[in-house]
Amino acid sequence: MIEVSEIRKQFGEVRAVDGLSFKVAEGEIFGLLGPNGAGKTTTISMLSGLLAPDSGTITVAGMDASRGDRRVRALMGVIPQEIALYEELSGRENLHFWGGLYGLTGAALKRETDRVLDMVDLTDRADDQVGKYSGGMKRRINLCAGLIHSPKIILLDEPTLGIDPQARIKILDIVKKEAESGTTIIYTTHYLEEAEELCDRIAIIDKGAIHAEGSLAELVDLVGEEDMITVTGDFKSWKGDNLPEGVRLDHMEEGSLRFYISRKDSLGSLLNSFFGAGISVESVSIREPGLQGVFLKLTGRELRD
Amino acid sequence: MNTILRIFILDLKRRMKSPLAIVLTMCIPLVMTLIIGSVFGRDGDVKLPRIKMLFVDYDEGLAAQFLRRGLELGQLAEMVEVIPVVEEEGERLMAEGEASAMVVIPDSFTTKIVDGVPVTIRVVKNPSESFLPIIVEEIISTFGVILDCGTNTFREPIRKSKEILTDEGWPSLNELQTLMDEAKAIFALAGGYMVDTLLTVEESTVSEAGDEGNGKSSGFNVFSYVMAGSMLIGLLFTSNIMLRDIVRERASGTLTRTLAAPLSIWHVVAGKLLAAYMVTMVASIALLIIGRFVFGMDLGGPVVLAVHLSATIFMITGLMTFCFGLIKSERAAEAIVSVLIIVISLLGGGMIPISQMGEAFRVIARFSPVYWASDGFMKIFLNQAGLIDIVQNIVILTGIGLVTLLPGTWLLGRNLRKGGSK
Numbered sequence: 001m002i003e004v005s006e007i008r009k010q011f012g013e014v015r016a017v018d019g020l021s022f023k024v025a026e027g028e029i030f031g032l033l034g035p036n037g038a039g040k041t042t043t044i045s046m047l048s049g050l051l052a053p054d055s056g057t058i059t060v061a062g063m064d065a066s067r068g069d070r071r072v073r074a075l076m077g078v079i080p081q082e083i084a085l086y087e088e089l090s091g092r093e094n095l096h097f098w099g100g101l102y103g104l105t106g107a108a109l110k111r112e113t114d115r116v117l118d119m120v121d122l123t124d125r126a127d128d129q130v131g132k133y134s135g136g137m138k139r140r141i142n143l144c145a146g147l148i149h150s151p152k153i154i155l156l157d158e159p160t161l162g163i164d165p166q167a168r169i170k171i172l173d174i175v176k177k178e179a180e181s182g183t184t185i186i187y188t189t190h191y192l193e194e195a196e197e198l199c200d201r202i203a204i205i206d207k208g209a210i211h212a213e214g215s216l217a218e219l220v221d222l223v224g225e226e227d228m229i230t231v232t233g234d235f236k237s238w239k240g241d242n243l244p245e246g247v248r249l250d251h252m253e254e255g256s257l258r259f260y261i262s263r264k265d266s267l268g269s270l271l272n273s274f275f276g277a278g279i280s281v282e283s284v285s286i287r288e289p290g291l292q293g294v295f296l297k298l299t300g301r302e303l304r305d
Numbered sequence: 306m307n308t309i310l311r312i313f314i315l316d317l318k319r320r321m322k323s324p325l326a327i328v329l330t331m332c333i334p335l336v337m338t339l340i341i342g343s344v345f346g347r348d349g350d351v352k353l354p355r356i357k358m359l360f361v362d363y364d365e366g367l368a369a370q371f372l373r374r375g376l377e378l379g380q381l382a383e384m385v386e387v388i389p390v391v392e393e394e395g396e397r398l399m400a401e402g403e404a405s406a407m408v409v410i411p412d413s414f415t416t417k418i419v420d421g422v423p424v425t426i427r428v429v430k431n432p433s434e435s436f437l438p439i440i441v442e443e444i445i446s447t448f449g450v451i452l453d454c455g456t457n458t459f460r461e462p463i464r465k466s467k468e469i470l471t472d473e474g475w476p477s478l479n480e481l482q483t484l485m486d487e488a489k490a491i492f493a494l495a496g497g498y499m500v501d502t503l504l505t506v507e508e509s510t511v512s513e514a515g516d517e518g519n520g521k522s523s524g525f526n527v528f529s530y531v532m533a534g535s536m537l538i539g540l541l542f543t544s545n546i547m548l549r550d551i552v553r554e555r556a557s558g559t560l561t562r563t564l565a566a567p568l569s570i571w572h573v574v575a576g577k578l579l580a581a582y583m584v585t586m587v588a589s590i591a592l593l594i595i596g597r598f599v600f601g602m603d604l605g606g607p608v609v610l611a612v613h614l615s616a617t618i619f620m621i622t623g624l625m626t627f628c629f630g631l632i633k634s635e636r637a638a639e640a641i642v643s644v645l646i647i648v649i650s651l652l653g654g655g656m657i658p659i660s661q662m663g664e665a666f667r668v669i670a671r672f673s674p675v676y677w678a679s680d681g682f683m684k685i686f687l688n689q690a691g692l693i694d695i696v697q698n699i700v701i702l703t704g705i706g707l708v709t710l711l712p713g714t715w716l717l718g719r720n721l722r723k724g725g726s727k
């Protein structure tokens with residue numbers, strides 16, 4: 001459905017997107033997971049025809065989308081990262097306008113407006129000014145505005161940014177339902193849990209490039225079966241030799257050590273070696289392999305909110 | 306087309322929901338009109354520029370002397386500079402626009418007054434000035450009435466006119482007005498007893514006699530005079546608010562969202578320019594209605610007013626589009642455009658009427674688009690101008706509109722498309 005090949009975009013000296021390629025099949029939820037400044041929004045802008053790539057190609061439903069073809073744009077619903085609504089108008093008036101731009105009129109426009117309002121539970125607040133809505137309500141209308149014309153493809157750019165957990169669950173639910181009905185979805189986020197929960201396939205993006213791509217299981221396989229162990233305590237007298245079998249030291253700093261272990265029983269031997277050396281251990285944490293580990297391994301950084 | 310209409314309606318709707326900015330903007334000309342109008346209209350202490358009055362005296366008798374001395378006394382002398390000339394010289398000066406009016410006292414004026422033979426003083430007005438020639442006309446009429454009515458019938462005005470001749474505290478414009486009104490009232494009362502008016506003041510302009518209200522004083526309204534210029538400031542700022550909004554939508558993300566829909570940037574620009582035109586039009590109509598019913602302005606012929614108003618708003622929309630297309634950063638645009646509006650308004654007579662400015666400024670004024678607009682309104686409001694009379698204004702305004710709107714639209718579109726990515 002969507003095929004992106006080697007797209008690049010540079011703003012002055014900043015290479016916002018630096019040779020990105022991926023494919024998304026029809027009905028799939030494809031996640032772009034990466035920290036702030038990774039190039040997610042820039043990618044979405046290029047996909048939605050708002051920004052022309054410096055080089056590379058974008059094909060959507062067999063059409064060239066890099067030039068902002070109107071037929072391509074008609075297929076898409078874009079939910080921008082920044083809430084883009086007219087605050088002085090009501091939620092309903094906003095939806096009427098955005099729906100109208102996609103060719104909905106009369107009874108159909110009214111029906112679709114009611115449908116999306118009901119979907120996000122805002123029917124009874126629909127006639128209040130958007131300016132008076134809470135952050136979560138604005139987010140929900142912001143979502144509706146991109147869904148009102150029942151697009152074949154939905155591009156969501158961090159749609160859950162800064163909202164309460166309930167509204168977030170609601171939004172994730174809606175995205176899932178849309179995907180079930182056969183809509184193709186590209187979902188960007190910097191929340192690991194969202195990507196894990198929602199996406200059929202995930203691309204890890206940082207500094208404008210994709211570092212790994214695949215289903216959650218495939219990505220986790222990349223880091224292997226190792227658990228990550230973080231131990232805190234006083235390690236001044238610790239020499240770092242004689243590590244038990246299956247334990248690998250990954251990172252070391254004042255008062256904290258990070259290991260990867262390939263066998264669960266190695267943890268006991270490791271701790272015993274500390275006790276034997278008279279080292280006082282304050283805490284031990286174990287993390288099973290997950291996207292966090294994948295991200296850390298691929299980029300050398302933690303992915304934080 | 307449908308899309309343009311949607312964007313147009315959206316903008317009107319949004320403006321209706323938050324009309325405060327525009328309402329406040331429209332208060333600028335209203336307050337200016339009120340203040341300047343009352344200052345001019347009620348308080349004679351305000352320094353007007355000295356009116357140059359050419360004085361052609363074919364009589365050289367007592368009555369003419371009386372008139373001339375009167376004009377050279379006290380405060381009136383500060384207001385009016387009487388320049389004695391022969392008629393040919395006077396006509397030349399008038400043609401060159403060197404004076405506001407020329408007063409022609411006919412041969413044997415005094416004798417005819419004394420003998421009770423009807424006689425006419427001719428006042429030739431400079432058509433490019435609206436206000437000052439009218440003052441001259443009013444003054445001369447007043448003197449005329451005083452002379453005309455004679456000492457016996459009109460003791461009261463004569464007593465006052467003695468004050469005029471002797472007192473150093475010369476009446477303010479206001480007192481003069483009262484005096485004039487009184488004299489006129491008595492004159493009207495006396496009308497039943499007198500067979501005919503002996504003295505009439507005939508007015509004409511240099512260019513063409515006859516297009517001014519034949520010999521009848523044309524109820525000069527000082528508010529019209531101020532409004533003709535000050536409404537332009539209000540309209541420029543209104544258009545500014547509307548077009549600034551386009552640039553602001555770039556920051557708010559709604560423009561980006563609009564552009565993600567299957568439409569072209571030109572739909573957006575067209576819809577929004579139409580909305581700006583419409584809102585400015587509605588604002589000006591509101592101003593004119595207030596002018597008509599609150600300030601008692603005469604708005605002139607509806608057709609000429611509609612045509613001139615359309616041309617004016619076309620010019621304003623073009624100019625603003627050009628500004629916002631040319632200046633990329635929103636902040637710079639806001640600062641520069643406001644300054645520009647003030648400067649062209651000041652130069653073009655939006656704040657201080659052109660006729661109150663010095664010679665050099667009157668030349669410079671012609672380079673300000675505001676001049677052509679306010680000049681046209683002044684002619685419509687005060688001189689009952691028809692389409693023919695202000696065709697030059699309309700052509701120039703439309704021309705400015707065209708040469709700014711076309712490149713402006715292109716620049717703005719390009720500007721927004723670029724900004725739309727952020």
Ligand SMILES: Nc1ncnc2c1ncn2[C@@H]1O[C@H](COP(=O)(O)OP(=O)(O)O)[C@@H](O)[C@H]1O
Pocket residue numbers: 011014015016017034035036037038039040041042043726727
């Ligand atoms: N219009 C722009 N002008 C200049 N730099 C930009 C622009 N848009 C994005 N950038 C830069 O490109 C990089 C990627 O930004 P973005 O795509 O917004 O990342 P993300 O959405 O993943 O947080 C950042 O360094 C950002 O500062």
Ligand SMILES: [Mg+2]
Pocket residue numbers: 037040041042081157158
């Ligand atoms: Mg972003």
